Amino acid sequence: MRRSLTALILGGTLLLASGGVGYSQDLEKAWEAYEKGDYATALREYSVLAEQGHAKAQLNLGLMYDNGHGVTRDYKEAVKWYRKSAEQEYALSGVRLSSAVFGPPFIKTGIAHAMLST
Numbered sequence: 001m002r003r004s005l006t007a008l009i010l011g012g013t014l015l016l017a018s019g020g021v022g023y024s025q026d027l028e029k030a031w032e033a034y035e036k037g038d039y040a041t042a043l044r045e046y047s048v049l050a051e052q053g054h055a056k057a058q059l060n061l062g063l064m065y066d067n068g069h070g071v072t073r074d075y076k077e078a079v080k081w082y083r084k085s086a087e088q089e090y091a092l093s094g095v096r097l098s099s100a101v102f103g104p105p106f107i108k109t110g111i112a113h114a115m116l117s118t
Contacts, residue, residue: 027056034060039070050081058085059093066096 030045043064049057062081065074085093 027054027060030057030060034064034069039064043070050084053084053088055085055088055090055093058082058088059090059096062093062096 026045026049030042030049033039033041033045043061046057046061046064050061058081062078062085063069065071065081066078067073071077079097082093082097086097
């Protein structure tokens with residue numbers, strides 16, 4: 001179920017992708033790699049865009065750290081990227097952060113603890 005939720009959120013970011021064509025193509029490349037289980041490529045693509053300040057890539061990178069896809073699960077790192085994205089008023093990031101506080105227990109545990117300790 002958690003993978004389905006992650007896939008839904010990551011896929012939704014592509015539908016909402018805006019900005020330059022290069023960003024959209026890079027997001028699509030990252031998403032395709034993620035869907036194939038090529039987390040190394042997805043991580044590389046999302047990381048570059050996230051470091052450049054791309055809110056959707058920041059959310060997706062946070063999700064990868066949150067779920068341990070291609071990286072060691074790291075809730076603090078996930079929260080870092082969720083916050084960077086949310087600071088740009090990217091709505092899905094705000095939803096992800098708020099679900100960590102108000103959502104069901106299986107969501108709340110790691111992320112909520114990381115939010116409180118940062």
